[in-house]
Amino acid sequence: MTLRLLIIGAHPDDADYAAGGTAALYRAAGHVVHMVSLTNGDAGHHKYAGPELARRRRVEAAASGAVIGAAYEIFDIHDGQLLPTLENRWQVIRLIRSFRPDLVLTHRPNDYHPDHRYTSQLVQDAAYMVTVPAVVPEVPHLERDPVIAYLPDDFQKPYPLEPAVVVDVGGVLDKIVDMLHCHTSQFYEWLPCNRGIIAEVPAGESERKAWLKKPVQKRLSRRADLYREVLRRDYGVERGDKVRCAEAFEACEYGAPLDDDTRRRLFPFVFSM
């Protein structure tokens, strides 16, 4: 059965940054992946802003999606200005209803970036409402809630990520890097500038990719180590111990329950051994 994965991030690189490996595994198995950014990213740069930057990021996101054969949809809301308004909630309800996902991934509600927090809030506010016919009546409602899970982050308060599923993404690490490599304005310009390491960015394409791979690998390998017990539980001890790169997802209580059967259905590549 073909599964439908909807990843709703705040910015035009959040979906692939946090779940690019899982998205790649979904696509490799013939499933459908739709990545979304609720803002147009028009504030994410030190030199450019506004429509010029939004256009550039739209092209970058489309290229990233094309790496795995997924659409990347960008909402036209200003970067840094997303609010959990009724109109935005209706937009998210329309989005979820029209794509009819089996699984929705989004940010956790506590996060350093207000756009991430409000993206999470909007998805939580749309959960359940997607099943109510009288809400946004022009788009047919869903009979059942999709499963909703949270993208991984490292925030410790009010509590650290409690993963329901941990996915071995070592086999698609290069795909993840290929996707993130498309976001030139972010990974080779704005983010290194913001972190004061712009002088370290190499000039050549292949050198850049090798440079980008290191922190990506480090972040994913940290997650594999952090959630080793979950990996051992689901992949078995032998394979679980060998996982070097992982993405982890926490269940959201407002979607359909992510119980054992559902985990096996939605993450077949985890339980195939």
Ligand SMILES: [Zn+2]
């Ligand atoms: Zn973001």
